[in-house]
Amino acid sequence: MSRFFVTATGTELGKTFVSAALLQGAQAAGLTVAGLKPVASGVDDGNLANSDPAVLLAAQGLEQDWPAVKRICPWHFTAALSPDMAAAREGRRVPFDDLVRFCRGTLDGPDEFVLVEGVGGVMAPLDERHTVLDWMAALDLPALLVAGTYLGTISHTLTALATLAGRGVPVAALILSESIDSPVPPVETAAAIRRFAPDLPILHLPRLAGPEGWRRSALYADLTRSGRTAAASTGRH
Template sequence: MSKTFFVTGTDTEVGKTAVSCAILEAAAAAGLNTAAVKPVAAGCDDQGQNEDALALMASMTAQLPYAQVNPVALAPAIAPHIAVAQVGRTMKASQLAGFCRGVMTGPHDLVLIEGAGGWRVPLSPRETLADLARELQVGVILVVGMRLGCINHALLTAEAVLGDGLPLAGWVANQPGERMTCHEENLDTLMHLLPAPFLGEVAHISPWSPVEAGQSLDIREIMQ
């Protein structure tokens, strides 16, 4: 079975997709076969496709149909459990896990499962995306958005992941916009306090290049 990791973030809009694409590009540069799944995405175009899922497809080496990469595509760009309720559907972690396993059992060296928002984003009144990661029993990669409040958010998320019984396989510092005040001091604090390997820092690149971003990451430790 492939090496599989669940990618979560300290919040929404911290760069989970950007970092996931960078990891996929770094793996491809190392000669690895890769795939990714965005099990649930809220916010789709007129064709029912989500830009994050399309970005993952562009960076992974596997040629998979869109529906396999993003099995639950919801039109409204709102919290997934609210979007599902608005269209009269339901979501279960076990169902999403089945979609993910369909890709995980393929001939891939690395599979990334990208979450939505942060660790505790609800799927229903009873389940969150954390339940999906627990169902899959995979390591977690944490994307830390380097902005004010990131230390608290990162430590709380790491505590929640470990408390749910999953290993924190690594973390990536992502700069989603302008460089924060005292960037290096915050980064140094995170490197000392987060109980996981530091995989690297993704700078704010304009125009965006996942290939260039991937060159700043070291994924050897998670692939051992």
């Protein structure tokens, strides 16, 4: 069984697009799948259909109504801010131990391919003491790190890789999600990063038109070819 935590070097870089592409690809390959987005900001009645948890539900062929969203995203907030700030606006907080238990309920289940999508970047704060990095370390999952191809991404990516390594979080693959304004071709960005991380599989996610471009992505096949779907079954799972 394969389990991954999808994180990123920052926000708005394509975590949900990556997660949706992988879930649909795994399901098309005949696997049973489950995708969680336990914490999300900027979710309300006005944008429910286009929200991150709704996209993950669509990728699994499930309904995208409020009851379904709440099943995979118990901690959703209206303000499009970091989770700690968004929760504070509503007089709430993200209870870290409950968050970890919620994820493990699915991770310990029978589905063959499970993704937990994080929120923001690697060091996004969840509450006054915990970050996404703490969440990943507690779940003991290999990470899929999503990065852009914008100017500055090499430094951001290497910083994220060093931070994850410092906490013992293995990175199964780096996924370069092509930015709108890429100053250099993604292959050159990958080559620069590879000099510092020679053993890390680096996958390229090209820009695909439309909000459901993930339906046309071959990312799951690329991940499978990298040999990392099998490797992700180590650790707790």
